[in-house]
Amino acid sequence: MSLVPHSRAEERLFYVLAAVGGxxxxxxxxxxxxMEHSGHVVTGMNNQVVWGMPHVFAIFLIVAxxxxxxVASIGSVFGKTVYKKRAPLSGxxxxxxxxxxxxxxxxxxxxxxxxxxxxTHYNFTSVFAWNVFLYSGMFGIVAVYLxxxxxRRMNPWSKPLGLTAxxxxxxxxTGTGSIFGFLVARQAYQSAILAPMFIIMSFAWGLAxxxxxxxxxxxxxxxxxxxxxxxxxxxxxxxxVAATLYFVAVYHLTNLYFARQASFEKFLxxxxxxxxxxxxxxxxxxxxxxLVLLYLPSLSMRCGSLMTAALLIVIGAxxxxxxxxxxxxxxxxxxxxxxxxSSSFYDGQVAQYAPKLxxxxxxxxxxxxxxxxxxxxxxxxxxLPEDDLTHLDQAAIHQGD
Amino acid sequence: MSHNDRxxxxxxxxxxxxxxxxxxxxxxxxxxxxxxxxAGQPATKRQRWGMLIDTTKCxxxxxxxxxxxxTENGINETVADPRQASQWIRKIDIKDPQSDRxxxxxxxxxxxxxxxxxxxxxxxxxxxxxxxIVLVDRHICIGCRYCMMACPYKARSFVxxxxxxxxxxxxxxxxxxxxxxxxxxxIDRGRLPACVEACPEKAMxxxxxxxxxxxxxxxxxxxxxxxxxxxxxxxxxxxYQGI
Numbered sequence: 001m002s003l004v005p006h007s008r009a010e011e012r013l014f015y016v017l018a019a020v021g022g023x024x025x026x027x028x029x030x031x032x033x034x035m036e037h038s039g040h041v042v043t044g045m046n047n048q049v050v051w052g053m054p055h056v057f058a059i060f061l062i063v064a065x066x067x068x069x070x071v072a073s074i075g076s077v078f079g080k081t082v083y084k085k086r087a088p089l090s091g092x093x094x095x096x097x098x099x100x101x102x103x104x105x106x107x108x109x110x111x112x113x114x115x116x117x118x119x120t121h122y123n124f125t126s127v128f129a130w131n132v133f134l135y136s137g138m139f140g141i142v143a144v145y146l147x148x149x150x151x152r153r154m155n156p157w158s159k160p161l162g163l164t165a166x167x168x169x170x171x172x173x174t175g176t177g178s179i180f181g182f183l184v185a186r187q188a189y190q191s192a193i194l195a196p197m198f199i200i201m202s203f204a205w206g207l208a209x210x211x212x213x214x215x216x217x218x219x220x221x222x223x224x225x226x227x228x229x230x231x232x233x234x235x236x237x238x239x240x241v242a243a244t245l246y247f248v249a250v251y252h253l254t255n256l257y258f259a260r261q262a263s264f265e266k267f268l269x270x271x272x273x274x275x276x277x278x279x280x281x282x283x284x285x286x287x288x289x290x291l292v293l294l295y296l297p298s299l300s301m302r303c304g305s306l307m308t309a310a311l312l313i314v315i316g317a318x319x320x321x322x323x324x325x326x327x328x329x330x331x332x333x334x335x336x337x338x339x340x341x342s343s344s345f346y347d348g349q350v351a352q353y354a355p356k357l358x359x360x361x362x363x364x365x366x367x368x369x370x371x372x373x374x375x376x377x378x379x380x381x382x383x384l385p386e387d388d389l390t391h392l393d394q395a396a397i398h399q400g401d
Numbered sequence: 402m403s404h405n406d407r408x409x410x411x412x413x414x415x416x417x418x419x420x421x422x423x424x425x426x427x428x429x430x431x432x433x434x435x436x437x438x439x440a441g442q443p444a445t446k447r448q449r450w451g452m453l454i455d456t457t458k459c460x461x462x463x464x465x466x467x468x469x470x471x472t473e474n475g476i477n478e479t480v481a482d483p484r485q486a487s488q489w490i491r492k493i494d495i496k497d498p499q500s501d502r503x504x505x506x507x508x509x510x511x512x513x514x515x516x517x518x519x520x521x522x523x524x525x526x527x528x529x530x531x532x533x534i535v536l537v538d539r540h541i542c543i544g545c546r547y548c549m550m551a552c553p554y555k556a557r558s559f560v561x562x563x564x565x566x567x568x569x570x571x572x573x574x575x576x577x578x579x580x581x582x583x584x585x586x587x588i589d590r591g592r593l594p595a596c597v598e599a600c601p602e603k604a605m606x607x608x609x610x611x612x613x614x615x616x617x618x619x620x621x622x623x624x625x626x627x628x629x630x631x632x633x634x635x636x637x638x639x640x641y642q643g644i
Contacts, residue, residue, distance in 0.1 A: 047549070126522055184633055338497075
């Protein structure tokens with residue numbers, strides 16, 4: 001493995017970025033400590049909406065962590081040279097985002113001090129318990145995979161390790177989707193489509209994050225993305241976004257067909273605070289606008305369009321998860337279908353949730369962990385994707401690009 | 402009083418005392434023979450504790466069962482946001498919009514035979530005792546709230562703040578999930594759950610669903626009973642009449 005030489009200006013910038021990342025992590029830790037000391041009473045979460053903003057952040061980071069590895073998989077498993085060059089950065093981002101997501105998830109626990117119990121007591125019927133294995137396994141496999149990519153003597157092992165990581169990642173995101181898919185109680189969940197939907201969302205969100213990081217690194221190094229690479233990656237991103245929209249449409253159309261789900265769909269898509277978040281945030285910002293940016297001929301071949309589309313996809317991802325997690329809990333449980341019910345525990349009422357500062361800071365702390373790990377990683381080791389430009393030029397001429 | 406006199410007085414008092422409490426002790430033994438477990442003996446599958454609630458007797462606006470539960474289990478904290486407060490048992494008022502028929506019933510953990518909360522708990526803190534009571538082991542609950550996502554009855558609460566003034570027999574704690582225990586601390590001594598004992602209308606019947614001679618089984622055999630969300634096939638231990 002080779003260390004990267006740096007100029008003094010770069011060195012200073014690195015320390016500034018690391019300090020900013022460290023500060024965000026420290027603020028996240030302080031928020032977690034406050035929640036641990038005072039209890040979740042300082043958050044907006046309650047006994048009706050039990051999972052809130054921390055879960056939006058954590059699930060985004062974990063799902064995108066799995067998806068970002070797609071770049072490496074296309075290189076190692078499917079042998080595409082352009083993606084092979086990007087495999088190490090893809091692996092690093094997976095580790096960083098997974099760590100960030102788990103940071104949030106574990107520190108949000110009511111008894112974060114007892115988190116070790118999750119590793120000593122297993123209930124094998126629990127999707128959460130499966131995920132404990134899937135997440136820790138993912139760390140191990142991707143770490144070894146990175147070693148095989150970056151250590152020349154280990155290179156021959158990168159293909160089998162890449163395949164293992166690819167399969168593991170598919171199972172991991174199936175597990176994350178199934179956290180909700182296996183919940184029989186609530187109308188928003190209990191659906192087998194959630195597992196593949198989470199996988200396809202992970203592809204889109206992960207690639208978007210990868211492109212943002214790659215663009216930042218290229219700018220730092222005064223490099224520009226080769227048009228052939230730009231075209232390939234934007235087309236792939238567009239495909240993932242379109243597929244995500246397809247899954248979302250199928251999920252809601254299936255629900256709309258069932259009379260028992262009609263009122264839930266009306267609530268989510270028309271009658272609640274979640275309706276504008278769905279239509280504007282999830283569908284428009286996270287889906288349609290990026291598709292226009294990626295496929296409209298006058299816009300699509302600009303680096304700026306790709307970067308904007310990627311940023312919008314990430315923003316859309318947060319709307320998607322907010323609508324899915326909070327909206328899904330806000331709709332009242334139907335204990336007595338068809339009846340009008342009321343109680344002191346808010347039966348029959350739409351649950352209220354307003355996130356408070358500590359839970360938002362904890363979520364941002366997770367992003368900080370991912371940022372800090374990535375910043376240190378790209379500083380210390382050689383993660384910058386370096387394309388063989390002559391080869392790419394020849395390929396472009398050959399394809400008539 | 403001489404030494405002998407004192408001894409005689411004490412013996413006579415003890416004898417009288419024995420005579421006075423003997424019938425009570427005998428009655429307690431009869432009652433306990435039905436339900437109390439000897440200390441150190443584990444719960445067994447020979448029993449399945451359950452409840453039958455007659456909603457036709459349950460008055461709207463009456464929440465004696467809720468107060469009795471709070472007193473017994475030490476649920477006495479003040480929470481600024483009522484949405485963050487624990488509710489082990491609550492009264493639900495129900496109205497049929499077609500017929501305008503109204504009724505009221507207590508809702509709590511339904512002590513399912515196939516509890517979703519137990520299925521999803523990552524550490525096994527949510528557990529079902531052999532006699533059917535669904536409980537949370539406070540020592541290994543990590544406060545992930547997945548069980549609350551999974552419960553179709555909204556029967557579980559998360560403790561959002563530090564607690565004081567607890568009932569030593571009913572441990573509760575910040576950061577853990579909790580719900581109706583069927584007053585397990587009373588059942589194990591052969592007593593009724595607090596809500597059942599307190600109900601002024603005797604609308605709540607507690608008993609052993611495995612005992613063919615118990616009143617609860619006899620009543621369930623003679624009257625139509627309903628499980629809430631029977632479509633989920635969770636086989637609830639709490640059943641209702643009149644809904």
